[in-house]
Amino acid sequence: MKKMIFIVLVFILSINIFAKTNVEKQVEKIREEFTKINSEKNYIVETGGHSGNEVIAEYYKKNGELKKVVVYADATLENYAIQYYFKDDEVFFIYESKNEYKMKDDGTFDKKSLKKTEKRYYFDDGTLIRYIENNKIYNKGNIPKKYEKAA
Numbered sequence: 001m002k003k004m005i006f007i008v009l010v011f012i013l014s015i016n017i018f019a020k021t022n023v024e025k026q027v028e029k030i031r032e033e034f035t036k037i038n039s040e041k042n043y044i045v046e047t048g049g050h051s052g053n054e055v056i057a058e059y060y061k062k063n064g065e066l067k068k069v070v071v072y073a074d075a076t077l078e079n080y081a082i083q084y085y086f087k088d089d090e091v092f093f094i095y096e097s098k099n100e101y102k103m104k105d106d107g108t109f110d111k112k113s114l115k116k117t118e119k120r121y122y123f124d125d126g127t128l129i130r131y132i133e134n135n136k137i138y139n140k141g142n143i144p145k146k147y148e149k150a151a
Contacts, residue, residue, distance in 0.1 A: 004149065023129050023140055025151055026124045026129055030092055030123075030124075033085070033092060033093075034093055037068055038082075039069075043060040043061060045061075054073060055071065056074075057069060057070070057071045066089065068083060069084040070084075077100060077102070078098060078099060081096070083095045090121050090123075090126060093123065094121040095121075096119040097116070098118075099115070101112070101115075117133070118133070120128065120132040
Protein backbone atom coordinates (compact mmCIF):
# COMPACT_ATOMS: atom_id res chain seq x y z
CA MET A 1 0.00 0.00 0.00
CA LYS A 2 2.81 2.42 0.89
CA LYS A 3 4.48 1.62 -2.41
CA MET A 4 1.29 2.47 -4.30
CA ILE A 5 0.94 5.81 -2.49
CA PHE A 6 4.59 6.59 -3.25
CA ILE A 7 4.08 5.85 -6.96
CA VAL A 8 0.98 8.05 -7.10
CA LEU A 9 2.82 10.91 -5.37
CA VAL A 10 5.77 10.65 -7.78
CA PHE A 11 3.34 10.66 -10.70
CA ILE A 12 1.52 13.75 -9.40
CA LEU A 13 4.80 15.58 -8.78
CA SER A 14 6.08 14.75 -12.26
CA ILE A 15 2.88 16.11 -13.83
CA ASN A 16 3.22 19.31 -11.79
CA ILE A 17 6.88 19.73 -12.80
CA PHE A 18 6.01 19.13 -16.46
CA ALA A 19 3.21 21.70 -16.29
CA LYS A 20 5.53 24.30 -14.76
CA THR A 21 8.21 23.55 -17.35
CA ASN A 22 5.66 23.95 -20.15
CA VAL A 23 4.45 27.29 -18.72
CA GLU A 24 8.06 28.47 -18.38
CA LYS A 25 8.71 27.62 -22.04
CA GLN A 26 5.64 29.57 -23.13
CA VAL A 27 6.53 32.52 -20.90
CA GLU A 28 10.03 32.57 -22.40
CA LYS A 29 8.53 32.75 -25.91
CA ILE A 30 6.25 35.56 -24.77
CA ARG A 31 9.19 37.47 -23.32
CA GLU A 32 11.12 37.07 -26.58
CA GLU A 33 8.20 38.46 -28.60
CA PHE A 34 7.74 41.29 -26.06
CA THR A 35 11.43 42.22 -26.40
CA LYS A 36 11.24 42.05 -30.18
CA ILE A 37 8.23 44.38 -30.33
CA ASN A 38 9.80 46.90 -27.94
CA SER A 39 13.13 46.90 -29.78
CA GLU A 40 11.68 47.40 -33.27
CA LYS A 41 11.74 50.88 -34.75
CA ASN A 42 9.67 52.82 -37.29
CA TYR A 43 6.20 52.05 -36.02
CA ILE A 44 3.25 54.01 -37.28
CA VAL A 45 1.72 55.40 -34.08
CA GLU A 46 -1.88 56.54 -34.00
CA THR A 47 -3.24 58.33 -30.95
CA GLY A 48 -6.81 58.21 -29.70
CA GLY A 49 -8.53 60.41 -27.17
CA HIS A 50 -9.83 63.94 -27.17
CA SER A 51 -8.39 67.19 -25.92
CA GLY A 52 -9.21 67.50 -22.27
CA ASN A 53 -9.76 63.76 -22.05
CA GLU A 54 -7.66 62.13 -19.38
CA VAL A 55 -7.48 58.79 -21.20
CA ILE A 56 -5.17 58.47 -24.18
CA ALA A 57 -4.47 55.39 -26.29
CA GLU A 58 -1.52 54.87 -28.62
CA TYR A 59 -1.72 52.22 -31.34
CA TYR A 60 1.59 50.90 -32.67
CA LYS A 61 1.40 49.37 -36.14
CA LYS A 62 3.96 47.90 -38.48
CA ASN A 63 3.18 46.78 -42.03
CA GLY A 64 -0.51 47.27 -41.29
CA GLU A 65 -0.42 44.88 -38.32
CA LEU A 66 -1.25 46.03 -34.80
CA LYS A 67 1.65 45.19 -32.49
CA LYS A 68 0.98 47.14 -29.31
CA VAL A 69 -1.62 49.37 -27.67
CA VAL A 70 -0.79 51.57 -24.71
CA VAL A 71 -3.60 53.18 -22.71
CA TYR A 72 -2.75 55.98 -20.30
CA ALA A 73 -5.20 57.35 -17.75
CA ASP A 74 -4.58 60.15 -15.33
CA ALA A 75 -6.98 61.03 -12.55
CA THR A 76 -6.55 63.23 -9.52
CA LEU A 77 -5.31 60.56 -7.11
CA GLU A 78 -4.18 57.82 -9.47
CA ASN A 79 -2.67 57.18 -12.86
CA TYR A 80 -2.09 54.04 -14.81
CA ALA A 81 -0.76 52.63 -18.04
CA ILE A 82 -1.86 49.39 -19.63
CA GLN A 83 0.18 47.89 -22.46
CA TYR A 84 -1.37 45.25 -24.71
CA TYR A 85 0.92 43.21 -26.97
CA PHE A 86 -0.34 41.46 -30.10
CA LYS A 87 0.85 38.71 -32.37
CA ASP A 88 -1.32 37.59 -35.29
CA ASP A 89 -4.14 39.86 -34.07
CA GLU A 90 -4.28 38.15 -30.69
CA VAL A 91 -3.22 39.52 -27.30
CA PHE A 92 -0.34 37.50 -25.85
CA PHE A 93 0.79 39.77 -23.01
CA ILE A 94 -0.65 42.60 -20.91
CA TYR A 95 1.37 44.79 -18.56
CA GLU A 96 -0.49 47.10 -16.20
CA SER A 97 1.04 49.63 -13.83
CA LYS A 98 -0.90 51.85 -11.47
CA ASN A 99 0.15 54.59 -9.05
CA GLU A 100 -2.22 55.72 -6.30
CA TYR A 101 -1.72 58.72 -4.04
CA LYS A 102 -3.43 60.09 -0.96
CA MET A 103 -4.17 63.74 -0.45
CA LYS A 104 -2.82 65.68 2.53
CA ASP A 105 -5.13 67.87 4.59
CA ASP A 106 -3.69 70.93 2.84
CA GLY A 107 -4.79 69.60 -0.58
CA THR A 108 -1.35 68.53 -1.83
CA PHE A 109 -0.24 65.02 -2.77
CA ASP A 110 1.32 62.91 -0.06
CA LYS A 111 4.20 61.44 -2.08
CA LYS A 112 5.09 59.12 0.80
CA SER A 113 1.69 57.45 0.44
CA LEU A 114 2.43 56.32 -3.11
CA LYS A 115 1.10 52.81 -3.72
CA LYS A 116 2.38 51.11 -6.87
CA THR A 117 0.72 48.07 -8.38
CA GLU A 118 2.06 46.03 -11.29
CA LYS A 119 0.19 43.25 -13.05
CA ARG A 120 1.32 40.96 -15.84
CA TYR A 121 -0.92 38.64 -17.86
CA TYR A 122 0.64 35.96 -20.09
CA PHE A 123 -1.53 34.23 -22.71
CA ASP A 124 -1.08 31.18 -24.91
CA ASP A 125 -3.68 30.80 -27.67
CA GLY A 126 -6.06 33.08 -25.78
CA THR A 127 -5.73 31.20 -22.48
CA LEU A 128 -4.23 32.89 -19.42
CA ILE A 129 -1.21 30.77 -18.45
CA ARG A 130 0.45 33.07 -15.90
CA TYR A 131 -0.60 36.04 -13.82
CA ILE A 132 1.80 38.14 -11.75
CA GLU A 133 0.77 40.87 -9.33
CA ASN A 134 3.49 42.69 -7.40
CA ASN A 135 5.89 39.75 -7.88
CA LYS A 136 3.38 37.10 -6.71
CA ILE A 137 3.24 34.46 -9.46
CA TYR A 138 0.24 32.32 -10.34
CA ASN A 139 0.62 29.68 -13.06
CA LYS A 140 -2.04 27.94 -15.10
CA GLY A 141 -3.96 25.64 -12.83
CA ASN A 142 -3.67 27.83 -9.73
CA ILE A 143 -4.70 31.24 -11.10
CA PRO A 144 -7.60 32.56 -9.00
CA LYS A 145 -10.83 32.97 -11.01
CA LYS A 146 -11.01 36.71 -10.30
CA TYR A 147 -7.75 37.24 -12.21
CA GLU A 148 -8.86 35.07 -15.10
CA LYS A 149 -12.05 37.13 -15.37
CA ALA A 150 -10.05 40.39 -15.23
CA ALA A 151 -7.93 39.23 -18.16
